[in-house]
Amino acid sequence: MTDLTKLTLAEARDGLAKGDYTSVELTEAHLKSMDAHRNLNAYITETPEKAMEMAKASDAKRAKGSAGKMEGLPIAVKDLFCTEGVQTTAASHILEGFKPEYESTVTSNLFGNGAVMLGKANLDEFAMGSSNTSSYYGNVINPWKDKSGKDLVPGGSSGGSAAAVAANMALAATGTDTGGSIRQPASYCGIVGLKPTYGRCSRWGIVAFASSLDQAGPMTKTVRDAAIMLGSMAGHDAKDSTSAPIAVPDFEAALTGDIRGMKIGIPKEYRVDGMPEEISKLWDNGVAMLRDAGAEVVDVTLPHTKYALGTYYIVAPAEASSNLARYDGLRYGQRVMDDGDSLDDMYMKSRAAGFGKEVQRRIMIGTYVLSAGYYDAYYNKALKVRRRIYQDFEGAFGQVDAILTPTAPSAAFAIGENEGDPVKMYLNDVFTVPASLAGLPGISVPTGLSAEGLPLGLQLIGKPFDEETVLRVGGVLESAANFTAKPAGQEG
Amino acid sequence: MSSLDKETVRRIAYLSRINVSEEGLSELAGDLTRILDFVEELQEVDVEGCEPLTSVADLTLPLRKDEVTDGNIQQKVLSNAPMTDAGCFVVPKVVE
Numbered sequence: 111m112t113d114l115t116k117l118t119l120a121e122a123r124d125g126l127a128k129g130d131y132t133s134v135e136l137t138e139a140h141l142k143s144m145d146a147h148r149n150l151n152a153y154i155t156e157t158p159e160k161a162m163e164m165a166k167a168s169d170a171k172r173a174k175g176s177a178g179k180m181e182g183l184p185i186a187v188k189d190l191f192c193t194e195g196v197q198t199t200a201a202s203h204i205l206e207g208f209k210p211e212y213e214s215t216v217t218s219n220l221f222g223n224g225a226v227m228l229g230k231a232n233l234d235e236f237a238m239g240s241s242n243t244s245s246y247y248g249n250v251i252n253p254w255k256d257k258s259g260k261d262l263v264p265g266g267s268s269g270g271s272a273a274a275v276a277a278n279m280a281l282a283a284t285g286t287d288t289g290g291s292i293r294q295p296a297s298y299c300g301i302v303g304l305k306p307t308y309g310r311c312s313r314w315g316i317v318a319f320a321s322s323l324d325q326a327g328p329m330t331k332t333v334r335d336a337a338i339m340l341g342s343m344a345g346h347d348a349k350d351s352t353s354a355p356i357a358v359p360d361f362e363a364a365l366t367g368d369i370r371g372m373k374i375g376i377p378k379e380y381r382v383d384g385m386p387e388e389i390s391k392l393w394d395n396g397v398a399m400l401r402d403a404g405a406e407v408v409d410v411t412l413p414h415t416k417y418a419l420g421t422y423y424i425v426a427p428a429e430a431s432s433n434l435a436r437y438d439g440l441r442y443g444q445r446v447m448d449d450g451d452s453l454d455d456m457y458m459k460s461r462a463a464g465f466g467k468e469v470q471r472r473i474m475i476g477t478y479v480l481s482a483g484y485y486d487a488y489y490n491k492a493l494k495v496r497r498r499i500y501q502d503f504e505g506a507f508g509q510v511d512a513i514l515t516p517t518a519p520s521a522a523f524a525i526g527e528n529e530g531d532p533v534k535m536y537l538n539d540v541f542t543v544p545a546s547l548a549g550l551p552g553i554s555v556p557t558g559l560s561a562e563g564l565p566l567g568l569q570l571i572g573k574p575f576d577e578e579t580v581l582r583v584g585g586v587l588e589s590a591a592n593f594t595a596k597p598a599g600q601e602g
Numbered sequence: 603m604s605s606l607d608k609e610t611v612r613r614i615a616y617l618s619r620i621n622v623s624e625e626g627l628s629e630l631a632g633d634l635t636r637i638l639d640f641v642e643e644l645q646e647v648d649v650e651g652c653e654p655l656t657s658v659a660d661l662t663l664p665l666r667k668d669e670v671t672d673g674n675i676q677q678k679v680l681s682n683a684p685m686t687d688a689g690c691f692v693v694p695k696v697v698e
Contacts, residue, residue, distance in 0.1 A: 211678040309659045322657050348666070352659040420641040431618065438619075440691050442682035453694045454619065462621035470620055474611070474630065475637055477618045488641070493654030495647050500655055532633055533640045549658030574660070 114139035115278035116600070119183055119335035122281055126172070126182045133172070133182030136281075137165035137226050140184045144228065144279045150251045152264075152274040154189045155197050156229035164226040171224065179342045181224030186280035188271050189230035190237055191217050191326070192315040196227075200317040201235045201245035204443045204464025214315025215347045216284060216326045223342040228280050232270030235466045236434065237291055237319045240538040242269025243525060244468045252299060252522050253277040253597035256562035262522040265295030265538075271329045272299035278600055282330040282339050286316060288323045289422050290518075290542025293554040293569055296329055297517035300556045300565030300595065302584070303329045304336040305542075307575045308549030309354035311340075312347030320429035321352075323422075323546050333555060333585045337361035340577065356575060364578035365585045370404030372583065375510035379415035380541060382519070389516050389566065392558045396514055396568045399590035400583065410506040410513065414498045418544040421499065423536060424479050424492035425547070430469075431476025437464060471532060500548045503571075512583050513571040515541050517554040521564035545571045553584045557591040565595065606635050 114136050117125065125131055141158050161184060168182040192198050192210035199205045213221070221227070234244040241263040242250040250269040252262040253276045264273040268285035272295035275283050285292035287305035296303025304327045311326040318324060328339035341361045347353045376397060381390065401407050439445035439460030446459040465473070479488035506513060519540055528535045545552040551574075554567035568587060572580035606614075611631045615622040622630060676689055685692040 208682050211675075211681055309661075348664075351663050352657065352661065354659070354661070355664075414647065417644055417647055420644045423637060424641050424644070435619075439684060440693060441679075443684070445684035447694065451694055453696050456694050457619040458616075458621040461619055465620065470618075470622075471630065471633055471637070473618050473620065474614045475634055478606075478614050478634065478638075481614070481617060487645075490654055491644055491647075491649065492641070493656060494649035494652045495644050497652050497655035498647065498649065500658065531636065533636055536640070547658075574658075 115143045117281065118331045119281045119338055120332065122183055123338065127177065133165040133168040133226060134162065136182060137161050137184045137228070140228055140280060143277070147277045147279050150253060150273050150277055151248050152232055152250055152270040152277065152279055153186065153229040154199055154201065154232050154247045154270070157196055157227055160196065161226050161228050168224050168226060178223035179338065180220055182226060183224070183281050184226040184228050185220065186228050186231040186271055186274040186283035187217055188233055188268050188284050188286060190233060190286050190317045191284060192317070193217055193227065193230065196230065198230065198317070199247065200237070201233045201247055202464065202466070202469065203246040204437050206444065208442055212315060215312035215349060216316070216343045219345060220284070220342050225342070231274055231283055234267035234269065235469050236317065236430070237267040237286055237288060238430070238468050238472055239266040240290070240294060240535055241528065242266040243529065244466055246466060249525055253600065254300065254522060254564050255598060256564055261525050263298065263525055265298035265522060267291040268329060269295050272296055272301060272303070275299070275301045275329055275331060276597055282328060282335055284326060284343070285329045286324055286326050287546065288320050288426060289546045290539040292327045292329060293542045293552055294518050294538060296554040297556070297565065297567030298522040300593070300597070301329060301331055302333055302336050302553065302555055303327065304340060304553045304577070305546070305551060306340060306344065306577055307551045309352050310344050310575065310577065312345070312350040312353045314347055314349040318433040320426040321433060322429060323426060333553070333581055333588045334362060334365055336553065337365060337581050354575065359578055361577060361581055364582045366582060367586060367589065369400065369583055369586050372405045372512070373408050373510040374400050374405045374583065375408050375410035375506050375513040377410050377412045377415065377506065377513060377515060379412050380515045382540065386520060388560050389519060392566050392568065393516050396557055396587060399587055400514065403586045403590060408510050410510055412502040412506060412544065414495065414502050415544055417495050418499055418547055419536060419540055421492045421495045421547060422539070422543045424488050425496060427472040427476035428480050428489050429476070431473045431480065434469070434473055437461060468532070496547050499544055503548045503550060507573050511579050515569045515571065517541060517567035517569040521560040521562060521566055541569060550574060551577045551580050553580050555584045555587050555591070556593040557587060558593070559595055606631050606638065
């Protein structure tokens with residue numbers, strides 16, 4: 111019998127429809143794989159009993175002749191999505207033991223379409239990080255190894271989701287992306303990660319980090335799988351006022367494989383100083399692949415690119431400092447209080463004990479840039495530069511259908527590297543942050559291997575609500591790159 | 603260049619309602635100064651006539667009918683609270 115954990119989401123969907131296996135069998139195979147790979151620490155909470163219940167219910171539903179878009183397919187859920195009755199931590203100590211009384215809209219959509227939840231995937235605390243080393247529940251280890259064999263980061267913040275998919279511990283996973291948190295770990299783990307347009311998926315029930323940037327999306331083995339899963343996650347939701355009231359297209363139908371005559375933009379500003387030779391070569395190869403497939407390659411300019419990180423590291427912490435004010439030790443989460451403590455003492459002790467270092471840093475930077483006397487110089491200035499970045503993309507998309515860039519400036523690095531200097535860690539997001547600030551859809555597709563044998567991804571950025579073009583071009587890039595490498599132990 | 607001193611960090615920490623040790627204040631002063639230096643380059647961008655971009659969602663915020671749509675879920679609201687009594691959240695004494 112074939113190893114059911116090595117199937118793609120599309121293959122598993124079709125196999126279930128043909129009756130080759132049941133959801134119970136698929137789910138059991140993945141639970142076994144989770145047991146075998148527990149050393150990667152990809153999950154904070156495993157939910158095997160719930161998974162088996164959901165799988166049985168799905169098989170029963172199918173037997174009665176009804177099947178949703180994700181019917182019977184076992185997935186991992188980033189532990190930033192509130193799941194009813196299942197601990198939701200955001201990888202923070204402050205939310206340890208928190209069991210939501212409600213289900214996020216995205217997971218509710220997925221489960222309504224038949225998806226089976228295997229567990230809650232690890233992440234950087236409150237999704238703040240690029241290495242998954244800020245989780246209170248421990249580091250996630252990338253299933254890929256370089257030649258030295260040392261433990262590498264899976265990227266972040268959706269590092270557990272990416273590692274779970276790469277190590278076949280889930281057919282697919284949900285992620286969230288604020289500045290690159292789906293695309294960068296997808297690149298580091300050799301999988302596909304799609305950040306949809308801001309507003310495509312509801313944010314309701316997702317633990318908030320930076321509300322003007324946060325967006326949920328699929329992390330999958332293939333571009334087709336991303337199309338299938340996004341179709342189930344997306345849609346208007348009255349409970350999120352920024353959710354777009356527009357119809358969800360058939361994303362899978364966009365995968366025609368035909369990009370002849372399409373215009374692909376190459377932004378010269380992304381060729382940053384000190385870009386490693388292998389990243390630059392990967393990018394050139396991607397350009398050649400799309401040109402060979404009949405696309406027209408056009409140089410475009412995004413002049414404010416170099417200011418994107420600076421803008422992001424004002425806007426995101428500012429929003430985080432407001433959003434995280436809700437952790438007050440009163441209504442939910444950890445409380446630390448001694449006899450005779452005032453309300454302020456209780457707030458200050460609870461938040462000091464509950465938040466990790468990076469989260470504290472970002473709350474404080476955010477508080478500072480929003481404080482009297484600094485608001486205009488920092489926050490308001492950053493919002494104005496954000497509009498310049500948005501206008502850059504508007505200009506470029508007057509000429510082209512999609513933009514091709516590297517996803518990240520390097521392959522996965524060793525755990526512990528880039529620590530100590532917060533800014534050095536931020537540089538990992540240099541290519542993903544601009545599209546986040548402009549709210550645009552972006553996909554990372556594994557396209558090649560580094561000299562160390564690690565996966566490298568290329569990013570395609572599209573126009574607002576044009577995930578279809580991003581998926582179509584992504585599909586062509588995927589076929590041309592024919593990226594078949596797997597982490598050791600997951601071959602074949 | 604904006605360099606944050608320990609007293610400024612103490613004030614930010616209080617505004618953020620996060621307890622920070624004396625030692626932590628010095629470390630944070632370094633970290634936060636490093637981050638502020640990094641974002642300093644924004645000052646060189648010409649934003650003359652540019653409106654702040656607060657949201658990329660190209661929508662007018664929708665209004666719904668002003669009516670009660672849920673309620674009677676006291677147990678659910680309180681279920682994750684660290685301390686409750688008689689159907690209420692318990693807070694430290696705030697009035698002398």
